[in-house]
Amino acid sequence: MSIIAHSEPSSYKEASKFQCWIEAMNAEITALKQNKTWVYVDQPAHVKPIGSKWVYKVKHRADGSIERYKARLVAKGYNQIEGLDFFDTFSPVAKITTDVYMTIPEGVVAPKPNQVCKLLKSLYGLKHASRKWYERLTSLLVQQGYTQSTSDYSLFTLKHDHSFTALLVYVDDIILAGDSLSEFARIKQILDREFKIKDLGQLKYFLGLEVAHSQSGISICQRKYCLDLLKDTGLIGSKPAPTPLDHSTKIHQDSSAAYEDIGGYRRLIGKLLYLTTTRPDISFATQQLSQFLSSPTITHYDTACRVVRYLKGTPGRGLFFPRSSSLQLLGFADADWANCLDTRSSTSGYCFFLGNSLISWRAKKQNTVSRSSSEAEYRALSTAACELQWLLFLLRGLGVSCARAPALYCDNQSAIHIAANPVFHERTKHLEIDCHFVRDKVQQGLFRLLPISTKSQLADFFTKALPPKSFNSFISKLGMLNLYHAPACGRVLSVENTSEPTQEQSDDQLLEPHATDAKLLESHDGAYNKIHG
Structure with missing residues (x-):
């Protein structure tokens, strides 16, 4: 069934015409009543209750089929006045210090006339x-x-x-992982008794992330999210781009006409930022474009559209995590010195692997202007060292012990010497103390700082735009795979063949994602071994 065949109502009046949405609203009200979210009271004098509204969402599976219709009652919290209706929002000691009254939701009948809902528990939107x-x-x-x-x-x-057992929370969505099914059953029963949860079974589709399991490993991608982005931007029939950015030009605050829909530009960049969860190949491009959120130009918007057109070529590309992988952290840190034409700041980039699995990456403009390429590289090392320290803390909390000491690779000999030599005063006396974090950690033996050739420096991928041949070479080295046989451009591509396609596919075909199948993942195991073997 096509994804676009089912629209989401924009109002209660529209939703109340369909039985599926009526049932969804009844289920939401029943859950709120069971949770004792409010009581009906006569409206107090001099109290203006806040309103409420219904928010409707069609929940899809990764293959595009409908999972369920979800209706959520949301309080109009934007009407609350700070200091009167609430005081703290994120303080550890935040408490509801004043009563909150809400008008009777649409579709709900109060026991008596002129009554309102006195909230006993927090509601979405407050x-x-x-x-x-x-x-x-x-x-x-x-x-x-x-x-x-x-x-x-x-x-x-x-x-x-x-x-x-590990439990990961994202707002009100929860992932359980571990090796005890009895503990899974126990904690789910407790959560259901306390919050009324919905068990969705084995992790396959979570917040736009598509997860495929096989005996060889796990693959995650955001294919449906990419297809939705193509549809929303109107670029679903456009010609795919071979790379996210044109390597012959640099993005800067140019003199082209201002792009009038600033909100639209910000939403587009926000969606691209979310895609970097599984798409490190657009990290640098998104980092560059996010610098112009306050005053984008037509050129910036066109460049963002190029990133979307690049995604059209391989919307199913994602990350593969092999089950048979060594437990060692390997990091790569690099910098592109003074590459910002507006500020002459440098760009830092790093990526970390746990064995053969890419688990962390980042592209970020440095806060200060570096006087030399060595200084820029050293600052990039410091940022990467902080990330490495955090990853070690995280692994320790998960009970994971690395088989070998972590290693951090750098292709700049001067930066390595600065980290190793505490009396390198002439070239380092102007550096801030926090930059020497990397030196302290090397001396403590937290990780080994090793040289690497520029050609083999994987972090270079996160500091600059690359030509197609080099770009595709890095894609393979990062362990990214296209799980689907038929990419959105309408041509079957192997892992190695990522050249620009020529055959177009109709819009209807594009909007019908293929089912995520573990067999597809297993069919790519040979290609993965060829890349990393």
Whole structure:
């Protein structure tokens, strides 16, 4: 069934015409009543209750089929006045210090006339809702023996005898991972009793991430998200681009006409930023374009559209995590000196592998102007060293011990010497103390700092735009695979053949994603071994 065949209502009046949405609203009201979210009271004098509205969403599976119709009641929290209706939103000691009254939701009948809802519990849309939900969930998990990670407050772990369970929270969505099915059943029963959860089974589709499992490993991509982006931008019938950026030009604050729809530009860049969750190949391009959110030009918008056209060629490309991989952290750090034409700042880039699996990457403009390429490289090393330290803390919380000491690779000999030589005063006395974080960690033996040739420096991928041949070479080295046999451009491409396609496919075919099948993943195992073997 086509994704575009089912639209989402924009109002209660529209939704109430369809039985599927009526059932979804009834289910939401029933859940709120069971949770004792409010009580009906007579409206107090001199109190103006806030309103509420219905938000409708069609939930799809990765293959495009409809999973369910979801209706959510949201309070109009933007009407709340700070200091009167609430005080803190994210403070650890935030509490609802004043009563919140809400008008009767559409479709709900109060027991008596002129009554309102007095909220006993937080509702979506309230200024302090996220904080109260997080406090309640955290308290429950800690009571059940889970430990909150100090490296990532969204991660909770439980170690019991020889079993291990990890629980990851993203707003109100939760992922469970571990080796104890009995613990899964126990904690899900507790969460359901407390919050009324919906068990979606094995992880296959989560917040736009498509997950495919096989005996060889796990692959994640955002194919449907890419197709939706192509449809939303009107570029679904456009010609695919071979790379995200043109390597012969640099993005800067040019003199072209201003792009009038600033909000539209910001939304587009926001969607591209979310795509970098599984698409490191657009990280540098997105970092460059995000610098102009306040005053984009036509050139910037056209460049963003080129990134979208690049995604059209391989919307199913994603990351592959092999199950048979060594437990060693390998990092690559690089910098492109003074590459910003507007500020002459440098761009730092790094990426980290756990064995053969790419797990962390970033492209970021440095905060200060470096006086030399050595200084720019050293600053990039410092940023990468901080990330490496955090990854080690995270792995320790997950109970993972690396088989060998971590290694960080740099292709600049001067930067390596600065990190190794504490009396390199003449070239380092102007550097801030925090830049020498890398030197301290090397001396502590946290990781080994090793030289590497510029040709083999994988972090170079995150510091500059590259020509197609070099770009595609890095794609292979990063372990990215296209899980689907038929990419959006309408031509079957192998892992190695990523040249620009010529055959176009109709819009209807583009909007019908193929089912994520573990067999497709297994068919690419040979290609993966060829890349990394």
